[in-house]
Amino acid sequence: MQTTLFIPLALGLALALPAQDGAPKVAEVGEVVAEFSFGAMLNGDGRTKISEFRGQPILLDFWGTH
Amino acid sequence: MPQAIKHDLEKRDRGLVVILPECQGADLDTLPAFLWKMFPTMEARVSIERGTPVTRGNGLPASALIGVDGTLLWSGHPSSGAKQIDELTEVELKKMASGWGATPEAKKARQQLYGKRNLAEAKKLIAALADDNNEKAGLQLELATAFAWRAKAVQHLRDEGRLAEAKTMATALKKIASGVADWDAEVATLVAGFEGPEGQSEMTQAKKVDGVLARVRDKKMKVADAIKPMRAIAKAAAGTKAGERAEKLAAAFEAAPSAK
Numbered sequence: 001m002q003t004t005l006f007i008p009l010a011l012g013l014a015l016a017l018p019a020q021d022g023a024p025k026v027a028e029v030g031e032v033v034a035e036f037s038f039g040a041m042l043n044g045d046g047r048t049k050i051s052e053f054r055g056q057p058i059l060l061d062f063w064g065t066h
Numbered sequence: 067m068p069q070a071i072k073h074d075l076e077k078r079d080r081g082l083v084v085i086l087p088e089c090q091g092a093d094l095d096t097l098p099a100f101l102w103k104m105f106p107t108m109e110a111r112v113s114i115e116r117g118t119p120v121t122r123g124n125g126l127p128a129s130a131l132i133g134v135d136g137t138l139l140w141s142g143h144p145s146s147g148a149k150q151i152d153e154l155t156e157v158e159l160k161k162m163a164s165g166w167g168a169t170p171e172a173k174k175a176r177q178q179l180y181g182k183r184n185l186a187e188a189k190k191l192i193a194a195l196a197d198d199n200n201e202k203a204g205l206q207l208e209l210a211t212a213f214a215w216r217a218k219a220v221q222h223l224r225d226e227g228r229l230a231e232a233k234t235m236a237t238a239l240k241k242i243a244s245g246v247a248d249w250d251a252e253v254a255t256l257v258a259g260f261e262g263p264e265g266q267s268e269m270t271q272a273k274k275v276d277g278v279l280a281r282v283r284d285k286k287m288k289v290a291d292a293i294k295p296m297r298a299i300a301k302a303a304a305g306t307k308a309g310e311r312a313e314k315l316a317a318a319f320e321a322a323p324s325a326k
Contacts, residue, residue, distance in 0.1 A: 024119040027138040034119050038085065040094055042101070042112040045215075045235070046222025050136070052215040054208060055180030057158035058083045058132040059151065061070035061144060062115060062122065064090030065100055 067105075067127060069144050073155065074110035081162050081180075082155060087115035089126060098314070099321035107283045131155065134162050134180065172201040179205075185213055185243045213239075213249060220256045227311030229272035233260045271303035275312050293319045 024034035037048045047053060067086065074084035088097065094114060101108060122128040122141045129144040131154055139154050140147055165177030171191065179188035188209055195202045216239045223232035236256045243249040260269065278295050281287035296316035303309030 023117055026119045026121055028121050029138050029141060031138055032136045033132055033138050036117070036119055038087070038113040038118070039116055040113070041085070042094060042097060043109055044111045044113075044222075045219040045231075047215050047219065050132070052211060053083050053132075054136060054211065055134050055162060055176070056081045056083045057134055057155055057162065058085060059070055059073055059155065060118060060120065060130040060132070061067055061084065061086050062089050062118075062126055062128040062130075063067045063086055064126050065088060065092045065097070066090045 069148060069151075070129065071105060071108050071110055073151075074108070077155065077159065078109075080159050082159065084110040086110055086112045087118055088112060089115040096321075098318035102282075102289050102318055103322040106289055107285065109283070131158075133158050135166065167201055169199060169201065171195055172199065172205060175205055176208075179209060179212055183238075183242055185209065185249075186246050188212075189246055213243060217252060217256060220259075224259070225307060227272060227275070227307035227309070229260070229269050229308055230276055233269070236260065268303065268306045268308050271299055271306065271312070272308035274299050275308060275315065279315070289319050289322050292316075 024036050027033040033050055035049060035051055038050075039048060041048065050058075070084050070086060073082060078084065092100065092114065097112060101112065118130075120130045120132070120138050120141055122130050123143050127144055128142065129147065129151065130141040131139045131151055133139045133154075139158070140150055144151070163177070163181040165173040165175070165179075165181055167173040167176055172195070175188050175191040175195070178184045178191060188205075192202065192205045192209055195205070216235060220232050220236045220239065223229070223235060236253070236259070240253050240257050243253055259265065275296070278287070278292050278299070282289060282292050293316050296312050296319060300309050300312035300316055303312060
């Protein structure tokens with residue numbers, strides 16, 4: 001099994017292990033969100049990784065077009 | 067979504083990042099037309115959801131708030147958490163402005179890095195931290211990331227034809243990273259990219275694109291009425307990134323249902 005270590009967001013030290021399928025562990029409230037990428041974005045500035053937004057609060061609003 | 071858009075409009079200048087992941091299979095090629103129809107004043111980031119690793123409520127809509135240190139602070143249905151989202155966001159924006167850390171020195175470094183956005187000063191403070199300070203390595207990584215994304219953003223915005231934003235970013239980076247030998251040459255190259263007659267000519271066209279967009283977003287021009295001026299800019303700026311952007315926007319306006 002390939003194990004990937006995700007660069008931590010908190011303190012730059014804590015390590016988050018991925019789930020068995022290789023996807024990052026889903027964070028519960030109070031936990032540090034593991035590194036991941038949003039992919040391409042509209043209206044963005046080229047930042048896609050969650051670690052690149054460190055230092056700013058992020059409000060995610062999941063929605064659908066249908 | 068309307069509440070998140072409101073947060074974006076009201077708090078983006080203070081540092082809040084609003085991201086709207088679409089979860090029902092839309093793609094980034096067709097999404098602009100939908101957005102210009104439904105939310106013409108909206109400027110928040112939109113992504114295609116592909117497994118954001120945060121817990122959230124069942125179904126849509128759903129929201130999640132991530133703090134300045136990467137901690138998931140809240141998740142659930144946006145209407146049930148409106149007050150909490152407001153309060154927590156304010157706490158985080160204050161934390162961003164004042165810095166945080168296990169030691170006063172680390173807090174001060176983050177205040178410069180994130181609150182004052184002074185990368186050169188943050189670098190000095192981080193360098194001065196004792197080697198046994200548990201946060202030093204993390205702060206060095208944060209500083210490197212803060213410089214790297216800004217440098218990358220200049221190129222990204224140029225590639226998208228958003229030249230005025232790219233130049234603003236490059237100029238700001240020159241100011242906040244000034245005097246750091248590791249960064250000076252890279253920043254000088256980024257800033258120089260906007261000089262010269264060709265660059266200035268494209269900038270003029272790019273600003274015209276921004277002008278039309280501003281009129282649409284300020285509701286001074288309907289989306290349908292913006293097609294013609296945008297096509298004219300696309301023609302005048304043909305062969306440039308600004309021209310490509312104008313053409314894409316004109317096509318999105320045309321495809322927006324309200325334009326038909």
